[in-house]
Amino acid sequence: MKPGQTTFAALAILTCMLGAAAPSFAEDAALVTIAQHRFVPARITVKAGTTVKWFNSERRTGHSVRFSGPGGFQSGIILPGQNWTHTFDKPGIYTYSCAPHPDMRGTVEVTE
Secondary structure, eight states, X not given: OOTTOOXXXXXXXXXXXXXXXXXXXOTTEEEXXXXXXXXXXXXXXXXXXXXXXXXXXXXXXXXXXXXXXXXXXXXXXXXXXXXXXXXXXXXXXXXXEOSSOTTOEEEEEEEX
């Protein structure tokens, strides 16, 4: 397993501890869990063509994933128990934050 990737087992434990059902996802996808007003992990590294899924495990708070800069894009509000995915096709470093909670930040590094 590469640094920065979360295993499904660790995610299942984390989401059970937080009271949320563990989400299902494709094995070739990377997962970022939104928990306790944080992106977990805050930094991930994936290969070009990988889909990243953000899953909101909060109980009451909606969050978003907003990429700034040239060609920026964002999710809508991700309600508790919901998720949003994005496929990264081009190598680069993509920083993001939560629109309603700008102190929540993360990074996706995309390699060849």
